[in-house]
Amino acid sequence: QKEVEQNSGPLSVPEGAIASLNCTYSDRGSQSFFWYRQYSGKSPELIMSIYSNGDKEDGRFTAQLNKASQYVSLLIRDSQPSDSATYLCAVITGGYQKVTFGIGTKLQVIP
Amino acid sequence: DTAVSQTPKYLVTQMGNDKSIKCEQNLGHDTMYWYKQDSKKFLKIMFSYNNKELIINETVPNRFSPKSPDKAHLNLHINSLELGDSAVYFCASSQDHLGGGAFFGQGTRLTVV
Numbered sequence: 001q002k003e004v005e006q007n008s009g010p011l012s013v014p015e016g017a018i019a020s021l022n023c024t025y026s027d028r029g030s031q032s033f034f035w036y037r038q039y040s041g042k043s044p045e046l047i048m049s050i051y052s053n054g055d056k057e058d059g060r061f062t063a064q065l066n067k068a069s070q071y072v073s074l075l076i077r078d079s080q081p082s083d084s085a086t087y088l089c090a091v092i093t094g095g096y097q098k099v100t101f102g103i104g105t106k107l108q109v110i111p
Numbered sequence: 112d113t114a115v116s117q118t119p120k121y122l123v124t125q126m127g128n129d130k131s132i133k134c135e136q137n138l139g140h141d142t143m144y145w146y147k148q149d150s151k152k153f154l155k156i157m158f159s160y161n162n163k164e165l166i167i168n169e170t171v172p173n174r175f176s177p178k179s180p181d182k183a184h185l186n187l188h189i190n191s192l193e194l195g196d197s198a199v200y201f202c203a204s205s206q207d208h209l210g211g212g213a214f215f216g217q218g219t220r221l222t223v224v
Contacts, residue, residue: 034212043201043215044154088154090212098167099144099213101154 003027004091006102014110019076021105023089026070032092033065033072038104039085048074079109114138117202117216124192125224132187132219134202142166143185144213145177146201154201160185161207192223 005024013019021035032051036044050056050063050072062075072091076083089102117134124130136143144167145157158177159167165177174190185202199220203213 043218046212046214049212086152098159098169099156101156103151103153 002102003093003100004089004102006089006105008103009106010108011105012108012110013079015079015081017079019079019083019107019109021074021076021087021089021107022071023073023091023102024071025089025091025093025100027091027093028067028070030067030070030091030093033063034090034099035061035063035072035074036088036090036101037083037085038088044088076107079107081109081111083107084109113217115202115204115214115216117200117219119219120217121220121222123222123224126192126194128192129188129190130192130221131189132200132202132221134185134187134216136183136202136204136214136216138204138214140204140214141182141207142205143179143182144203144205145185145187146203146215148199148201148218150198158185158187189221192221194223197221197223 003026035048037047038044048063050065056063060077064073086104086106088104115136142161144159148154157171160179162182163179176188179185199218201218202216205213
């Protein structure tokens with residue numbers, strides 16, 4: 001079982017819709033969770049972090065964490081073509097605070 | 112002012128050569144990392160240093176040797192390059208190793224021919 005799993009997509013949503021990106025993780029002791037956005041040919045950019053159960057909102061982005069079910073999700077409201085990118089889920093696992101990334105979900109926002 | 116900068120951006124070299132990639136961060140962070148992103152875009156941690164001390168060393172061939180002269184710099188030296196080493200290598204830094212999000216450099220695209 002992969003430590004951090006994401007559907008690689010592509011996930012296509014129309015402009016203005018809500019994009020929902022999901023991530024599951026295997027280590028129940030994981031403590032910190034991050035979402036990164038990576039445009040093609042560019043480096044990953046941190047967009048959200050979440051550490052406790054529930055929702056965390058930042059502008060059009062909402063991160064959701066459910067430790068009991070071991071999933072973390074990212075909602076993007078009012079999706080824009082500029083949101084088209086690969087979204088990477090990252091989880092801090094293990095005793096050495098190792099950061100493990102998922103494969104990433106490619107999001108396409110259709111104008 | 113670039114927060115995390117790495118050089119070179121592109122590196123094309125022949126098999127068997129030795130090469131180095133340099134990384135510097137001006138964020139005052141304590142922890143620096145090297146990641147490898149392969150052709151399938153999977154991003155995998157290679158090394159992590161906290162205040163010049165190696166804290167994570169994933170299953171990486173010992174041809175790869177990181178060096179941290181101070182907490183603002185983390186260089187990566189690769190000996191005897193192989194075709195399979197072709198990838199994009201990212202340097203990153205974070206406030207500490209306890210879970211803060213990381214800031215990435217622009218990447219070094221290494222092509223071994």
